[in-house]
Amino acid sequence: xxxxALVAEIRGLRERLPGITDAxxxxxxxxxxxxxxxxxxxxxSLAALAAASLGLARRTATVSGRGPLxxxxxxxxxxxxxxxAVGDTALLTVLGDEGLDLGRLHLETGALIERxxxxxxxxxx
Amino acid sequence: xxCALPAAVVAELTxxxxxxxxxxxxxxxxxxxxxxxxxxxxxxxxxxxxxxVEALLLRSGRVLEAxxxxxxxxxxxHGRLALELVRRGLxxxxxxEAVCLMALFDAAFAIAAGTVEECRWAPAAPTPASADAPxxxxxxxxxxxxxxxxxxxxxxxxxxxxxxxxxxxxCGETERRLVALAELPTPVRPGRxxxxxxxxxxxxxxxxxxxxxxxxxxxxxxxxxxxxxGAWGGSGLRAASGLRRDVLGLADxxxxxxxxxxxxxxxxxxxxxxxxxxxxxxxLRIGGPSQEGGEVRALLAPRHAAPPAVPATGASSGGxxxxxxxxxxxxxxxxxxxGPFAGPVQLPRRPSRASGS
Numbered sequence: 001x002x003x004x005a006l007v008a009e010i011r012g013l014r015e016r017l018p019g020i021t022d023a024x025x026x027x028x029x030x031x032x033x034x035x036x037x038x039x040x041x042x043x044x045s046l047a048a049l050a051a052a053s054l055g056l057a058r059r060t061a062t063v064s065g066r067g068p069l070x071x072x073x074x075x076x077x078x079x080x081x082x083x084x085a086v087g088d089t090a091l092l093t094v095l096g097d098e099g100l101d102l103g104r105l106h107l108e109t110g111a112l113i114e115r116x117x118x119x120x121x122x123x124x125x
Numbered sequence: 126x127x128c129a130l131p132a133a134v135v136a137e138l139t140x141x142x143x144x145x146x147x148x149x150x151x152x153x154x155x156x157x158x159x160x161x162x163x164x165x166x167x168x169x170x171x172x173x174x175x176x177x178v179e180a181l182l183l184r185s186g187r188v189l190e191a192x193x194x195x196x197x198x199x200x201x202x203h204g205r206l207a208l209e210l211v212r213r214g215l216x217x218x219x220x221x222e223a224v225c226l227m228a229l230f231d232a233a234f235a236i237a238a239g240t241v242e243e244c245r246w247a248p249a250a251p252t253p254a255s256a257d258a259p260x261x262x263x264x265x266x267x268x269x270x271x272x273x274x275x276x277x278x279x280x281x282x283x284x285x286x287x288x289x290x291x292x293x294x295x296c297g298e299t300e301r302r303l304v305a306l307a308e309l310p311t312p313v314r315p316g317r318x319x320x321x322x323x324x325x326x327x328x329x330x331x332x333x334x335x336x337x338x339x340x341x342x343x344x345x346x347x348x349x350x351x352x353x354x355g356a357w358g359g360s361g362l363r364a365a366s367g368l369r370r371d372v373l374g375l376a377d378x379x380x381x382x383x384x385x386x387x388x389x390x391x392x393x394x395x396x397x398x399x400x401x402x403x404x405x406x407x408x409l410r411i412g413g414p415s416q417e418g419g420e421v422r423a424l425l426a427p428r429h430a431a432p433p434a435v436p437a438t439g440a441s442s443g444g445x446x447x448x449x450x451x452x453x454x455x456x457x458x459x460x461x462x463x464g465p466f467a468g469p470v471q472l473p474r475r476p477s478r479a480s481g482s
Contacts, residue, residue: 018156018173018316018383038379077183077190097387098180099156099173 002119003034009115010036010092017108019100021079024093025086025116026051033090033120041095050083050093057083073102084109087117126314128307129300130233131241134160141165141246142292148248154241156316156383158232160295161285167229167295168285174235174316174383175393178228178284184390188215206283225288231392233299235383238306238315238397302394311404313382315397318411320385320404321378368399376400376409 006025014020014036022037026047035043053072061069074081079097082105086092092113094105117123129135134152138160141150145165152158158172171177182188192215200209207225211218290298306312313320368391375385382400386393403409 014379018381019387021379021384038377077193078180097384099176099383099387101173 002122006034006116006119007036009112009119010034013094013108013112017100017105019079019096019098020094020105021097022046022095024050025090025120026093027090028054028085028088037095046093046095050081050091054083054085054091058085071106084113086113086120090116090120092116126238126303126307126312128303130237130296131244133244134236134241135296137244137246138162138167138292138296142167146248148246151245151247152236152241153243153245154236155239156235157239157241158236160233160236163285163289166289166291168289169225170229170232170236170295172232172235174239175232176228176387176390177232178225180387181224181228181390181392182216184387186390201283204283204286207287222287225284226290227392228284229288229290230295230298230302231394233295234302234394235315237299237303239317306394306398306401309398309401309405311401313397313401313404313411315382315386315393317381318400319378319381320372320376320400320409320411322373322376323408323410368395369403372396372399372403373408376403378412 010023010025014023022035022041022043024035024037024043024046025033027033028051030048030051032043032047035047037043037046053074054069057072058069061067069085071085072083079095080100080102082094082096082102084092084094092109094109096102096105130138131152134150137150141148141162142165147163148161150160150162152160156172156174158170158174160167161169161171176184179193183190183193188210192213193210196209196213196215197206200206207221210216211221216224368389371389371391372382372385375388380388382397383393385400386396389396400409404411
């Protein structure tokens with residue numbers, strides 16, 4: 001039941017915001033939990049790379065003393081790859097094209113991450 | 126779908142144009158966007174719903190990424206990116222002007238074809254000489270990330286030196302596009318309707334693997350493959366070529382016309398019109414993916430769904446996080462053992478925060 005809710009959440013994100021092409025939820029060890037990706041994107045690889053990036057970014061944040069990590073954004077010529085931590089054990093990664101409004105994405109994902117965390121920890125109603 | 130820019134936007138634009146002001150009109154909505162005015166004339170329009178000049182030039186392959194970056198480095202800090210692009214021979218002056226104008230009208234079309242909830246006018250930031258003047262209201266709550274790194278707010282004002290149109294012309298062009306689209310038998314909503322190829326039974330029915338149109342290139346490789354022979358075989362439709370073929374190759378049930386426009390580096394208006402025609406011809410349909418490739422997948426059970434024995438043991442070392450970390454391993458190897466001793470033996474195998482902080 002909560003698995004369907006998880007899928008509905010990430011699909012809903014793509015439908016709400018123009019410019020999101022793919023999204024996936026993975027554990028911090030890189031194991032894929034749920035994916036909403038186009039056929040060209042391999043969700044397993046995406047999850048593994050996102051986990052690696054998040055780990056690096058967290059360490060970088062700690063070592064550089066800039067406070068807790070908020071998110072990781074990879075800027076590409078044709079869009080963005082954004083990674084958010086979901087609690088301590090999972091992550092949300094979002095791919096978007098050039099039209100994606102990052103400001104709006106960050107606003108939208110705030111509450112979404114809370115809900116994903118609740119779902120993953122089995123706290124959802 | 127409305128057949129003109131929303132009245133509030135037109136009213137604000139007209140008022141600011143009469144006053145000859147400089148600033149930014151932001152239309153909040155889906156997809157919403159920005160309209161830039163300089164001295165009462167429109168110098169740029171940007172929207173998440175339409176590819177900007179950069180996307181049009183780069184995604185289409187007209188300008189190479191490396192050349193663009195070099196021109197950007199050389200010109201952007203002095204506001205001379207357009208000059209650099211032309212000086213380096215990357216695009217012709219007239220071509221650049223045409224692309225800038227097209228992007229401007231295209232963004233206005235995207236804003237008008239969606240919904241606008243609110244319309245805010247922000248006067249241009251004060252020049253450095255008068256920088257100590259208080260910032261006017263609307264810019265104060267402007268999220269810095271949005272205007273800075275969002276790729277839209279901060280990166281394209283350089284087009285002001287290339288494209289410049291009157292408000293009346295912008296409204297007229299937008300209306301012309303919306304009316305032309307609405308007159309088609311099956312108009313597609315550019316940012317809403319997700320397009321997929323028509324199901325089996327329609328003329329494009331049996332698809333042959335690997336027959337993706339060459340024009341769709343790399344981005345079409347994994348998408349729904351579309352068989353050329355099928356498409357014009359049954360019903361005497363004209364051979365698909367150019368944009369038509371590209372749109373068919375990219376319609377995978379996930380993409381809207383807007384998404385296809387971004388992928389191709391083409392304007393959202395021509396893509397929307399082509400998609401509407403394909404819909405009328407029965408080659409496209411609106412809605413769900415026609416193949417499993419585009420489906421949403423939930424591949425692993427959520428961590429808390431492990432057998433009851435595991436959370437019980439995890440409780441000794443602190444609740445959800447511990448059981449979440451050891452879930453899959455425990456679930457896999459814990460099942461045969463099953464007994465009351467299974468849990469504690471497995472607990473030390475993976476520290477829950479090993480790859481985190």
